[in-house]
Amino acid sequence: MSLPHALLTALLERPCSGSELAGRFDRSIGFFWQATHQQIYRELKRLEELGWITALAPEAGRGRKRAYEVRPAGREELRRWTGEVHEPKPLRDELMVRLRAEAVIGPTDLVRDIESRLALHQDKLALYREIEGRDFAEGVPTRQRELHHLVLQAGIMAETLWVDFCRKAIGVLVADDAAKGKP
Amino acid sequence: MSLPHALLTALLERPCSGSELAGRFDRSIGFFWQATHQQIYRELKRLEELGWITALAPEAGRGRKRAYEVRPAGREELRRWTGEVHEPKPLRDELMVRLRAEAVIGPTDLVRDIESRLALHQDKLALYREIEGRDFAEGVPTRQRELHHLVLQAGIMAETLWVDFCRKAIGVLVADDAAKGKP
DNA sequence: CTTCGCATGTAACGCGTTACATGATTAA
DNA sequence: TTAATCATGTAACGCGTTACATGCGAAG
Numbered sequence: 001m002s003l004p005h006a007l008l009t010a011l012l013e014r015p016c017s018g019s020e021l022a023g024r025f026d027r028s029i030g031f032f033w034q035a036t037h038q039q040i041y042r043e044l045k046r047l048e049e050l051g052w053i054t055a056l057a058p059e060a061g062r063g064r065k066r067a068y069e070v071r072p073a074g075r076e077e078l079r080r081w082t083g084e085v086h087e088p089k090p091l092r093d094e095l096m097v098r099l100r101a102e103a104v105i106g107p108t109d110l111v112r113d114i115e116s117r118l119a120l121h122q123d124k125l126a127l128y129r130e131i132e133g134r135d136f137a138e139g140v141p142t143r144q145r146e147l148h149h150l151v152l153q154a155g156i157m158a159e160t161l162w163v164d165f166c167r168k169a170i171g172v173l174v175a176d177d178a179a180k181g182k183p
Numbered sequence: 184m185s186l187p188h189a190l191l192t193a194l195l196e197r198p199c200s201g202s203e204l205a206g207r208f209d210r211s212i213g214f215f216w217q218a219t220h221q222q223i224y225r226e227l228k229r230l231e232e233l234g235w236i237t238a239l240a241p242e243a244g245r246g247r248k249r250a251y252e253v254r255p256a257g258r259e260e261l262r263r264w265t266g267e268v269h270e271p272k273p274l275r276d277e278l279m280v281r282l283r284a285e286a287v288i289g290p291t292d293l294v295r296d297i298e299s300r301l302a303l304h305q306d307k308l309a310l311y312r313e314i315e316g317r318d319f320a321e322g323v324p325t326r327q328r329e330l331h332h333l334v335l336q337a338g339i340m341a342e343t344l345w346v347d348f349c350r351k352a353i354g355v356l357v358a359d360d361a362a363k364g365k366p
Numbered sequence: 367c368t369t370c371g372c373a374t375g376t377a378a379c380g381c382g383t384t385a386c387a388t389g390a391t392t393a394a
Numbered sequence: 395t396t397a398a399t400c401a402t403g404t405a406a407c408g409c410g411t412t413a414c415a416t417g418c419g420a421a422g
Contacts, residue, residue, distance in 0.1 A: 367422100368421100368422085369420100369421085369422080370419100370420085370421080370422095371418105371419090371420085371421100372417100372418085372419085372420100373416105373417085373418080373419100374415100374416085374417080374418095375414105375415080375416075375417100376413105376414085376415070376416095377412100377413085377414080377415095378411100378412085378413085378414105379410105379411080379412080379413100380409105380410085380411080380412105381408105381409090381410085381411100382407105382408085382409085382410100383406100383407080383408080383409100384405100384406085384407080384408105385404105385405085385406085385407100386403105386404085386405085386406105387402100387403080387404075387405100388401100388402085388404095389400100389401085389402080389403095390399100390400080390401075390402095391398100391399080391400070391401095392397100392398080392399075392400090393396100393397085393398075393399090394395100394396085394397080394398090
């Protein structure tokens, strides 16, 4: 389970409050790990109880910002977890189920869904490429920047894959319709 | 949510019992959608209550095989669902979190984890390529076979991506260690 | 002062997971 | 006939999600 460690990482990069974390999880880190504000608050409370993080401005009521920073124990836990060997989660994609379903009961309207996905993946790919050009085109390649670039490249590779796959799938589905005299 | 529709698809391909489904979810369909036997039994009960599937041999006690087949309402539901437009689930990968963590508190032992992943992805890629050679190298390309091939190709593309990415990541991490005088 | 928006929090549900239990079938 | 295995089932927990509630601060 990664959420606590994603939070520790984000808080080490810069201490901040729950709502700010939620905002940051909509961008950089959030491209690869999402979390709602409820998950974040729930987890921050737990991390504080574990002594891994601590609130900067002690005790203020509901509705007041509470910024957190990582304590040594939290940093140590993050180091331990990062060094562990984990099984990668197997692929899990609805689209594959839908393609199998299409094979059994098709033809269906599945191609419209794939066209919609194609557009989304193209958008995301363009966004990642823009970020890459802006943040990694020039400058000193420090360890940290190289690693951040690597993560972004994973996103670019994945979105490229999906764009290619959607095009291929549309090709199969449309050729199929055409062969059936439904152009 | 896809599990019910994955089950409907599998049962349309061939009616069978819960334990057989669990076995099939370890292979073909299971390459892209996993389910434990508990999920499967829970869901089969629900699908029967909904009238989407029906048991073939009516009523036998615990420990007896119960095969199911899809009723027309289930087939109709599957068609409806397959034609729907869904938002693709965003990427979610621990490795990206770990790379960000490495960037903040590194160096860690992360490279060992990535080497282990690399081996697993290479194995899976070899398996998929073997299946492709065995099942799709020759023969008539029917609609169904083309779609099944497409799904397998998604697996091949994804595993290829991971192999490439792991190699690239190892390159960055090792070069980094070397630069730090820790070869 | 009132209203609106933001930061935090509570509650409940659903899918996925793990541990364990029981009834049938098969093998020794 | 006993033991091992298979098929089904029960229970409980955890992360992720959705809906909604409360308290502060700023804008009008």
